[in-house]
Amino acid sequence: xxxxxxxxxxxxxxxxxxxxxxxxxxxxxxxxxxxxxxxxxxxxxxxxxxxxxxxxxxxxxxxxxxxxxxxxxxxxxxxxxxxxxxxxxxxxxxxxxxxxxxxxxxxxxxxxxxxxxxxxxxxxxxxxxxxxxxxxxxxxxxxxxxxxxxxxxxxxxxxxxxxxxxxxxxxxxxxxxxxxxxxxxxxxxxxxxxxxxxxxxxxxxxxxxxxxxxxxxxxxxxxxxxxxxxxxxxxxxxxxxxxxxxxxxxxxxxxxxxxxxxxxxxxxxxxx
Amino acid sequence: xxxxxxxxxxxxxxxxxxxxxxxxxxxxxxxxxxxxxxxxxxxxxxxxxxxxxxxxxxxxxxxxxxxxxxxxxxxxxxxxxxxxxxxxxxxxxxxxxxxxxxxxxxxxxxxxxxxxxxxxxxxxxxxxxxxxxxxxxxxxxxxxxxxxxxxxxxxxxxxxxxxxxxxxxxxxxxxxxxxxxxxxxxxxxxxxxxxxxxxxxxxxxxxxxxxxxxxxxxxxxxxxxxxxxxxxxxxxxxxxxxxxxxxxxxxxxxxxxxxxxxxxxxxxxxxxxxxxxxxxxxxxxxxxxxxxxxxxxxxxxxxxxxxxxxxxxxxxxx
Numbered sequence: 001x002x003x004x005x006x007x008x009x010x011x012x013x014x015x016x017x018x019x020x021x022x023x024x025x026x027x028x029x030x031x032x033x034x035x036x037x038x039x040x041x042x043x044x045x046x047x048x049x050x051x052x053x054x055x056x057x058x059x060x061x062x063x064x065x066x067x068x069x070x071x072x073x074x075x076x077x078x079x080x081x082x083x084x085x086x087x088x089x090x091x092x093x094x095x096x097x098x099x100x101x102x103x104x105x106x107x108x109x110x111x112x113x114x115x116x117x118x119x120x121x122x123x124x125x126x127x128x129x130x131x132x133x134x135x136x137x138x139x140x141x142x143x144x145x146x147x148x149x150x151x152x153x154x155x156x157x158x159x160x161x162x163x164x165x166x167x168x169x170x171x172x173x174x175x176x177x178x179x180x181x182x183x184x185x186x187x188x189x190x191x192x193x194x195x196x197x198x199x200x201x202x203x204x205x206x207x208x209x210x211x212x213x214x215x216x217x218x219x220x221x222x223x224x225x226x227x228x229x230x231x232x233x234x235x236x237x238x239x240x241x242x243x244x245x246x247x248x249x250x251x252x253x254x255x256x257x258x259x260x261x262x263x264x265x266x267x268x269x270x271x272x
Numbered sequence: 273x274x275x276x277x278x279x280x281x282x283x284x285x286x287x288x289x290x291x292x293x294x295x296x297x298x299x300x301x302x303x304x305x306x307x308x309x310x311x312x313x314x315x316x317x318x319x320x321x322x323x324x325x326x327x328x329x330x331x332x333x334x335x336x337x338x339x340x341x342x343x344x345x346x347x348x349x350x351x352x353x354x355x356x357x358x359x360x361x362x363x364x365x366x367x368x369x370x371x372x373x374x375x376x377x378x379x380x381x382x383x384x385x386x387x388x389x390x391x392x393x394x395x396x397x398x399x400x401x402x403x404x405x406x407x408x409x410x411x412x413x414x415x416x417x418x419x420x421x422x423x424x425x426x427x428x429x430x431x432x433x434x435x436x437x438x439x440x441x442x443x444x445x446x447x448x449x450x451x452x453x454x455x456x457x458x459x460x461x462x463x464x465x466x467x468x469x470x471x472x473x474x475x476x477x478x479x480x481x482x483x484x485x486x487x488x489x490x491x492x493x494x495x496x497x498x499x500x501x502x503x504x505x506x507x508x509x510x511x512x513x514x515x516x517x518x519x520x521x522x523x524x525x526x527x528x529x530x531x532x533x534x535x536x537x538x539x540x541x542x543x544x545x546x547x548x549x550x551x552x553x554x555x556x557x558x559x560x561x562x563x564x565x566x567x568x569x570x571x572x573x574x575x576x577x578x579x580x581x582x583x584x585x586x587x588x589x590x
Contacts, residue, residue: 017407084317090313094310099310111573122323122327122328140320141325173309173313246414247413254412
């Protein structure tokens with residue numbers, strides 16, 4: 001009985017909190033302009049799916065945004081996970097004062113935001129201002145701290161026996177890292193990777209400062225430029241179509257790895 | 273460092289962590305050469321952080337006190353002029369106040385909603401998993417897109433007012449994002465919407481880490497559900513709570529992405545947080561004042577989140 005009340009309550013909360021916003025975005029993305037301006041929740045009378053899609057792809061530069069988002073997010077996350085876990089291994093297994101200082105330096109970014117304006121200055125000095133590479137470098141430096149922080153704690157909780165055994169068997173440090181440590185780290189790197197996907201793919205603020213020109217705009221930038229291009233009122237159908245298409249890649253990925261993501265984030269590292 | 277907080281918060285094997293750190297003395301390394309490679313494993317990450325994170329951070333402390341602008345090539349030291357100008361133009365203190373209020377609203381919304389959801393969805397049953405996964409969807413949506421979605425939801429002719437008009441007598445047509453009194457809590461609610469699915473999972477992980485024996489013992493001793501919640505679960509949840517409060521606070525103090533598409537700082541300056549003001553200064557080529565505002569964000573995070581984490585961790589131990 002009590003549990004029935006609980007689920008009724010949860011459903012009543014979930015409807016305005018999650019279901020309605022998503023429904024509103026999707027149905028209005030499929031309507032022609034006049035109909036969508038009413039922001040109603042009814043199904044379209046006239047379907048304008050292909051028209052809206054056309055406009056978003058052509059005027060909204062959707063495909064350029066998608067390409068740039070992939071070109072930045074995928075390598076940045078791969079580099080963060082690789083270099084971050086290598087460093088975390090070193091930080092977890094040594095007592096050296098220098099490495100401890102380096103650990104604190106590297107994990108400052110868990111809470112502190114990157115200093116955006118000096119980053120532009122620095123990138124300008126080395127000729128990377130406004131480029132995807134410059135943006136990726138600042139992103140990597142700003143986000144690697146979280147992975148180092150999570151992974152160092154995780155490695156500390158692992159027994160050293162396996163690594164010792166590998167080195168007795170003659171494995172070098174790189175082989176030990178590659179064949180012993182990395183497989184053990186999979187659960188925590190999955191958690192880190194998920195958080196990175198969400199934050200790097202969706203980043204708008206830093207992209208706004210660090211990327212210049214339509215050619216290098218990521219999806220959030222193309223969405224913002226597209227929505228801001230209408231002067232007075234937003235064309236809800238087109239803005240929502242862009243919102244749907246911008247959010248789609250992550251949602252599709254999520255549908256595939258949903259179970260592992262949720263259990264990874266709740267059970268953490270215990271299983272995997 | 274707060275590493276145990278997080279291993280616990282994410283449900284990592286805390287027991288092992290304690291044992292490993294209690295081992296007397298560092299272990300002898302087996303191979304004589306072993307140890308020399310450590311710096312090389314740490315180096316690439318450390319160099320990247322030093323050049324592209326730490327260096328800009330130090331430079332920021334300089335730029336905040338400089339007259340750097342888009343109008344001249346030279347950058348000179350000008351003391352606290354930037355802050356003085358921002359204060360004179362009535363930008364600085366209102367932005368600080370707005371940012372702190374935004375953070376306050378977001379903390380209350382995000383922590384309240386997530387904690388309730390976590391307590392309701394703690395057990396891993398099939399139906400709970402469906403709900404968890406539903407509440408996680410907003411986490412995947414970019415804060416910018418979330419801003420546009422809720423700009424539609426909260427519009428005066430939008431679905432929220434439609435629902436309220438249906439439930440309440442009369443017609444509700446409040447422009448939630450256009451009204452000076454509701455705009456700030458409304459944008460903070462959108463930010464909370466975007467993050468609460470993730471925060472919920474951290475709480476669930478924290479709840480799972482509470483030993484069952486402890487709750488059973490309390491039950492045998494006659495503690496009712498209410499006492500068990502306040503005296504045991506909430507206290508044992510402290511690490512997850514600390515982590516969530518600190519991260520939420522940091523996110524809120526940096527607020528920009530949700531505000532830009534919804535209110536762009538308005539009406540008036542009622543939602544002009546420090547980063548919104550910073551972007552405006554930057555847009556006008558006042559790079560010095562922009563740096564000063566950006567430095568203020570960093571300082572606010574340091575003076576609020578860091579003592580908070582230390583204070584809450586102290587409470588955890590007791």
